[in-house]
Amino acid sequence: MTDSFDKIIHAYRETGGNVITLLQDTQEAFGYVPREAIDYFSEQLKIAPSRFYGVATFYAQFRLAPRGKNIITACCGTACHVKGSERILNSVARELKLAEGKDLTDDGLFTLERVNCVGACGIAPVFVINKKVHGKATSEKILKEIRLIKGSTDAEK
């Protein structure tokens, strides 16, 4: 892990980066910002850990815990909202058996997250499943995709 951390610090020094770019690079490499990374950067760069946490918790982009193997992103922009994204989101949460306030399934297979707007309002409502954008979404279509992923994971086992 420290090798990767050193690489990120190197890039930060090369390009005259800042705390935000450092955390962005870390998340890019690990999918989230591990606690070990902050400890290491803090020690190496003589920047208080609180500054890292301050920035990481301020911006929606940063995650301090690992995410599921598959990421389902529900766009909650205005166009999607008026076209009923909330109802689809609820049925996805039910399908994944996610309790209120939780976004990661117990088996670590899915993360269900909301974003403010992916900017594809012309084809609302929009869901993004593992970076693939699904426009004009319906509960049926999205649940089908999820079951497909579940099915192929079960097959692998």
Place this chain on the structure above:
Amino acid sequence: MGTGGVASGGAEVLDAFKREIDAAGIKARVRENCFAHQVGCRGLCAKDVLVDVAIDDARVTYQFVKSDMVQRIVQEHLIENKPVEEWRVGEDYELFQQKQVKIVLSACGRIDPEDTDAYHSVGGYGAARDVLTEWLPDDVIEEIKNSGLRGRGGAGFPTGLKWELARKARGDAKYIICNADEGDPGAFMDRAVIEGNPHSVIEGMIIAGYAIGAHEGYVYLRAEYPLAVERLKLALDKARRRLFLGKRIFGTPFDFDIKIKLGAGAFVCGEETALIASIEGQRGMPRAKPPFPVHRGLWQQPTVINNVETLANIPIIIQRGCAWYASFGTEKSKGTKVFALTGKIKNPGLIEVPMGITLREIIEDIGGGIEGGKALKAVQTGGPSGGCIPANMLDLKVDYESLAKVGSIVGSGGMIVLDEDNCMVNMAKYFVQFTQEESCGKCVPCRVGTKRLLETLERITKGHGRKGDIEKLEKLSAGIKAMSLCGLGQTAPNPVLSTIKYFREEYEAHITDKKCPAKVCKALLIYSIDEKKCKACGACLRICPAGAVTGAKKTPHSIDQAKCVKCGSCYEVCKFNSVERN
């Protein structure tokens, strides 16, 4: 962009064309419109994927193209020169374009954004070259002032004046920042411009830099727009290679370069001082103004922050002259504005219209009216900082002053059409929830005020509204507007105030009758099954997650209200319309 075109299979269609054309062994240059469309610049996202087939000057546009349709198009149209009539775009495609005036978007959808020569072919970088070799900075500022251009990010501050202030300000260095942190939910104008014609933004920044005396520029871009990031990076590299950026650009003594800074997902960073803090690597929290960024901005130096669309206007104004630009629009709002027309509209998409056009023209003529034959209820403009304009005000002109007069704003350009199925209290709650989450927490009126607004709205939509709630919302809103530190808080109550102003009876229905007239607010709905219509098919029984539906084969079903979680699954699944929602 990774959405519109790509989501509908734009890349696959393009590949299919390349394959089929190779296989047919013909020499043809396919205008890469699924590529151009993918960037959203054609505007008409609802008809994805759009493909143009141009043989000499005759151009035919196809809609809803899928890769399995490509072979027939190549065979019949390209080889036999007989267009496939049934797949061509319909009348509404023409109507969608007719009332639009494309200035900012003029090259979007026509040129390949990854090709600098393509931008050259439409006069690209000509304005920057002229300005740098023949104009004095003060003349540039004068020209922009005379064009009447106002900031397209939302506030509408005169661009020329902003530049003049920064030019006159004293500092060791000066900066120009392009604000591409398009955070309004329901808006995608800036993304489309950067993806569709990134060089126009770069050229605008070069001219702005020259005018104010800045040698360094930043583009503060949302990380949520990966394709825009990629295209802009590529465009910057190409511009550098041609010496349009770097040292002594265009062979003049002027040095200028641009860096990209990626935003990390905070709506408040669209505010100028918060954006500056974010570029400096801090939490993006606004500070009190004055001093304004034109005097003390990035690294405490004079800084101009312009929106993407504002900057993309600059090269064209220089090329065609301020008088030409000012001939569009109204007395105080000149030129055109790009809007993201979405929601319950037949033809949603990206449009550019002259200022002063009426809402009716936009919705009925360009957008083709409301989808599904429903009735228009309201138009929401300006996102979380804007308001809802009711259907009876459709003849309102769209410009800065007219929209402000009715309690909304032009904003960055989101325009969301709402129909009879949308609940206005729910809309207000939606926007307040957004601003409450995005409030940075620095000042009390915004941090606590929006929270209290949200609590009250939640109570109302859950059926616990009390007499006097509406007045309480109004009073609280007035306080938040007057006392918040930055634009986020100052405008956050607008969605609440405008919906109360025009749809007060809907609030009253929620509070007094405990009913949601649009049947949106979950807690106020009651689902029941009409035994006469029920065919006892068992569909609702199987889908109900709460086991609230009882009944058996040949016995009409019914819903146990105590168990019902009001998810609406039974309502959606019933093929016989026997589930009632009241």
